Amino acid sequence: MARVAALWRHPIKSHGREALSEVTLTTGQTMPWDRHWAVMHDAAQVDHDNPAWAICRNFMIGAATPGLAGIWAELDEGTGTVTLTHADLVSHVFQPDNPDDWPGFLMWVLPLCPADKRQPKGIYKVAGRGITDTPEPTISIMNTASHTAVAAQVGQPLEQERWRGNIWLDDLSAWDEFDWIGKTIRIGEAELSVTEPIQRCMHTTANPHTGQRDADTLGALRSGWDNQNFGVYAVVAKTGKIAMNDTAEVL
Structure with a gap:
């Protein structure tokens, strides 16, 4: 069964990331303080x-x-x-x-x-919601196995922070997350409706420690899987707490 491997929020859009040990999600809202500004x-x-x-x-x-x-x-x-x-x-x-x-x-x-x-x-700042890349308040879910697959395609180690995901899950097969679109997934106490894949941009090519572009992540996605998608967007369907090592399952 999949488990939560990491939780991240990004208080200021594109200006930094912060690891969390637990978070409470609320129906119809973004992760608290994520893309708040x-x-x-x-x-x-x-x-x-x-x-x-x-x-x-x-x-x-x-x-x-x-x-x-x-x-x-x-x-x-x-x-x-x-x-x-x-x-x-x-x-x-x-x-x-x-x-x-x-x-x-x-x-x-x-x-x-x-x-x-x-x-x-x-x-x-927009009152009551984070400024996500989607018109609806979304949370992004990432799969560590998919990340490993992209790193292998690039031919160099990659930092997970490049993808700016909120929730990372372990113990899945690569690209399982795309099978969740249109379905509901329970993570910890919360339930999320998975809506669409995330189409990636040049931000992912930059190293999260140096800010220098040093990996052709987009080229790897196109050459390996004929698209630029990594991770999925989801909306919170049921309020609940999520913590590190909580289990995740498709309902």
Whole structure:
């Protein structure tokens, strides 16, 4: 039976990841604090005064700015304080909800943003949901066996963090997750309805420790399986807690 191998949240979209030991999922919502904030760029077409879900091209993301892939995050839920670290920068602590903290954050992240590309402008948040890549609030589920298959196709070790998944499962065969689409899976106490495969972008080519593009993950997916899909999206159908080593099964 499959088991939970890792749990991750990404407090600021494309700006760091944080490992968890357990999490409580709520029906119809994203993982708590996952993609809670996003970073608008200078060409974003969003209404900051009336925030609503917007497509990812409005935000600073690793597909266009690979250096962001090297950021790690730690969130203090009580104060809404985020600590960001990167191998090439000193750590930075700030509160994304405090506009007075934005200039310091923007100065910190600027060295990771090529001057000829879009530049970070400010923080964006949508009340009541994370800013996922999908219009509906989703959670991403990954299969460690599928990751191993891609690494073999690339011909080099790959870090799981490249895929920016929320829930990783062990003890499956490669690509079992695509058979779950249209089905419900119970993980720990929660139940999730699997909706679609995740089509991957250039973000996955960047090393999560250095922010440098060093692996042709997309080429490996296309040459090995004739698509760019890795992992699946799911919506929470039943509230419940998930913890490391919990079992997972298709209902």
